[in-house]
Amino acid sequence: MKVWNGSKTSMSGILSTTVLVLTLSFAFSISLEAQVPYKIRKVVIDPGHGGKDPGCNGHHSREKEVALSIGLDLGKKLKAQYPDIQVIYTRDTDVFIPLNERAAIANRNKADLFISIHCNYISVRNRATGSETYVLGLHRAEDNLDVAKRENSAILLEDNYEKTYEGFDPYSPEGHIILSMFQNAHLEQSILFATHVESAFKKLSRLPSRGVKQAGFLVLRETTMPSVLIETGFLSTDTDENYLMKKENQQEMASTILKAFSNYKKEVEEYQEPDISAGTPQKATNVQTTNNEDAKAPTSTKGSLEVAYRIQIAASSKSTIDARYHNIDDLEVIKEGEMYKFLVGYFSSAEAARPRLSALKANGFDGAFIVAYKDGQRIKA
Template sequence: MTTVALLISPLLALTSPDALSPELTQDTIRRSGSQGSETASAANDAPNQLRTVVLDAGHGGKDPGCLGRKTRESRIVLKLVLQLGRKIKEEMPNVRVIYTRASDHFVELAERSAIANRNKADLFISLHCNASPSSSRVYGTETYTMGLHKTNGNLDVAKRENAVILKEDNYQQTYKGFNPNSPLAHIMLANYQHAFMGSSINFAEKVERSFRRNAERKSNGVKQAGFLVLWRTTMPSVLIETGFLTNPDEEDYLISSEGQEEISDAIYKAFAQYKQEIEAGG
């Protein structure tokens, strides 16, 4: 019981967004098309509007993420995020699109969620590529929301993504003693339930359904796990694993312009459906 109590205390201390860094990364891009127009102003005054989306390309800079034979995760997800952002801005000029990074540089996990919180985002989408240490045959997509690990596989994904904090300066202080190598710490983290769980799962289901219908991808479903980058956000948030770089065929697909177009388009269609639904009051 003493061990559990020691773990819970620092984790509970993380729940306040006020502890986050007040500065945006230098090349974070904030664009809104006709944000200053009367039309945009009228739209922003309407209830249930999805006004701002934050797009997060996982990893970057000194953190390459998963490694394939030909590429690294950080490069693929940056291309996907920028392509998704362009689609949203072209089709929905009144939606403000914010990138946590727009180049190949390192952004701390706490800063990624802080960017979303400071800009009062209505949705946070973090894109990643997956890896399977046990088999190069594993493939497909999966979308995570914040929640309890259902399987050891979910825990392994969360541990891998959260381990990036070891590359950060003063990570012990920033994350109040959170140990990314401790399964128990991740279980305590995953037990945190926030007010946006239902909306997060709703959007995650739309993403996986769109992957199946619009990109003919194998969907491994919607899953839950304890991700630091999602835990600190104060809006519906998902982490999308777009495919496995450890699978040679899927890596080739993720590298290809056709594959990147299909993936970004599938996510955009899920976003459009989600936006329409919440703005209709559903």
């Protein structure tokens, strides 16, 4: 196990209002030139709060202690099951680590996954129960905003936080709305892991699952890998607090998260295998297309291709076509599972798609990549 407690690094541009982007495609989709299959090699576990920051307090518990116990047990179990994976903690004792440093630890170590563990709280006791797993993104619901405000308020305990976070006010709704518009380039992977977490909680935990949600968390904003923040339960609710206070239940929570990790690991590593004839296809459902009279015809027509190669430029939990995409005449949005994929063109081969891919990347879609479909189902490209 490895723990990093390095110096603070600045989160530049945290509130730059000129960078309002939709999610680019998930980064684990490697190009056809890639030779080495993707493997998860490093996981950062981030027990929330710590030291002078207790987090939220229940009647008999403190968030920082519950989060640390679950985090340490998760790391221990993960290392035992996957000895080839390096587990890195942002903290393994009761010490205060600034939010930006937690992300910096993950970035410096080039981690493949960032898991931040917390406990939830609302002002009205015994009103809410269960787990929630958050990814970075637009939050419209007031309760999502309240959770983000509470977790982000930890920066007030940091020295010189106004300079470090460029004037960000954790209690300002406007600040959180701007922050949430920075879409993580790894959103699809983040949502995938979050979905596995909540699915595992639903099946294995004695607390109910409240699902996957999006909100503007500072600790997720600066990570350069798939990242989630898990709210394991409500310390403001007696049943949740009593459950989370017991060591055996903390271990159960860790085991449940490990199960989710195992399912996620299997899925993303299998997805990497560059074998177009193998793999489990996923049915795609058309949602919407752009409608432009001057639309350019794609290289090939949809019906003429046994295997259709397309270019994915984005993935999102929402199907809304932002203004950024209005100049892409042949954009199509399809739904696969719980995600919406933003696709461009139809091509007879990956080679035929490459010039368009290069043009899209030159126009700012750096994460665009080639995908393949057969009979309307996604296959490995």
